[in-house]
Amino acid sequence: MNIILKTENLSKRYGAIQALDGLSLSIPRGSVYGILGPNGSGKTTALGIILGAIRANSGSWSWFGDEPGPEHLRKVGSLLEKPNFLPYLTGERNLKIVADIRGTGYDSIEPALVKTGIYDRRKSNFHTYSLGMKQRLGLAAALLGDPEVLVLDEPTNGLDPQGIYDVRQLIMDEARCGRTVILASHILDEVEKVCTHVAVLSKGKLLAQGTTAELLKSADVIEIAADNLDKLQSVLEKNTLVKKIVRNGNILELTVDPATPMERITEPVARAGLSATHLLRRATKLESRFLDLIKGDN
Ligand SMILES: Nc1ncnc2c1ncn2[C@@H]1O[C@H](COP(=O)(O)OP(=O)(O)O)[C@@H](O)[C@H]1O
Ligand SMILES: [Mg+2]
Structure with a gap:
């Protein structure tokens, strides 16, 4: 089974806005799959649908070759646009809550804090975190329970250059360990540096899909x-x-x-x-x- 996620003709409309228009993607196991498109092209909508947070108007998708269900989503760690944490609890406590909700146990909390570089601030309350630290905590939450797949929506948002570099390294390290990564980004440079595959989206439509080398190859x-x-x-x-x-x-x-x-x-x-x-x-x-x-x- 080499296709982790397959979507067929996914469409979503918000009133007059066609946010997604017949999106069909095939995401191979072990890839770092970039969904690249300008703001408003439907990336977040697509990720919301495959994670079960947004209802599609039409189309279908499968995780690991099966009808999507909660047992699949347990194998998927995700970071959506705005990580939602409780402001007056520490970073570590917030991760425990996420682990409880996802039923992953606490063993992966410490390694996730270390990998994302916020271990030293784990005892500080979330509201004292900078934007970059909040984003890192979101990434740490995505890593809990050692998921097979990471779904990351604009993971370098709000980070300074060092933070951007760290997050890109982290993504590549996770991919080297065999995790499949699905990454939405409007930053061409990021997709080019990090992704093995890319789908280019504009106004909810897929314009091109293939390996990064094929698609973005310079000429x-x-x-x-x-x-x-x-x-x-x-x-x-x-x-x-x-x-x-x-x-x-x-x-x-x-x-x-x-x-x-x-x-x-x-x-x-x-x-x-x-x-x-x-x-x-x-x-x-x-x-x-x-x-x-x-x-x-x-
Ligand atoms: N809840 C919503 N209500 C109305 N329009 C929405 C909603 N969410 C997204 N949209 C619209 O759908 C389109 C795609 O949005 P989005 O998926 O967030 O794109 P991206 O993540 O690529 O920036 C945009 O035009 C956006 O304004
Ligand atoms: Mg978005």
């Missing part, structure tokens, strides 16, 4: 021009290394893999009797790939 753009632009274009269209051709005035912009040697582009052009009057190569940023994907949906 090079080669600008090329020649006197006979039509002939140049037809030569380049036959070159399988050229992924995309965009005509920009008198210049063709070719998208190629960064590993593509320049000669593999220019030699067939020369052989066709054309000489390039303009030739320039530049790298595109991941950011622009992501923005391209999202823009296509508008």
Whole structure:
């Protein structure tokens, strides 16, 4: 059983707002699966549904290959947007309450406090915690009971750069121990650094899904021009290394893999009797790939 979570056509509407629109995801065991999308794209709604906190209007999902039920959710630790703890109890006491509710016992409390870096402040009341410490306590709560799957909604929210770094390391460590992590984030850089797989969401719709390497792989753009632009274009269209051709005035912009040697582009052009009057190569940023994907949906 290699798919931990599968959703089929999940949809959710709030009045006039289609928060989720036919979302189908397959999350492999052992992956760090990023759900990447701008604010309002439906990430929190999707996580709320699979955790049983929000009712979908239509669609279905399965955990561990089964109809979802409470026995599955016991194997899932989660951190949703705002961790809810009791302000006048200590961090440790709050975790005990969570452990009681989830029936996990207290053994995993200390390791969770240590991993998330709040062990030293475990005896302080929750209301005295900084935003970052509150977020860390939320993560510690998600780790209680050694869950097979962690579901984290924007886990680095409110953290300073050190905290962001620590949380990303923690996620990668947990994944190395074999835990599957489902991570919603609007931060491209975070998903790129941490996730093995990514689903790109915009306005409740899935735009793309795959491994991070495939989807967010950077590309090079080669600008090329020649006197006979039509002939140049037809030569380049036959070159399988050229992924995309965009005509920009008198210049063709070719998208190629960064590993593509320049000669593999220019030699067939020369052989066709054309000489390039303009030739320039530049790298595109991941950011622009992501923005391209999202823009296509508008
Ligand atoms: N309880 C709610 N009532 C009305 N609209 C909501 C509610 N929750 C979310 N929405 C709307 O649904 C859309 C998706 O929201 P959300 O799932 O929170 O997106 P994300 O987590 O990607 O920022 C947004 O337009 C949001 O305003
Ligand atoms: Mg959200």
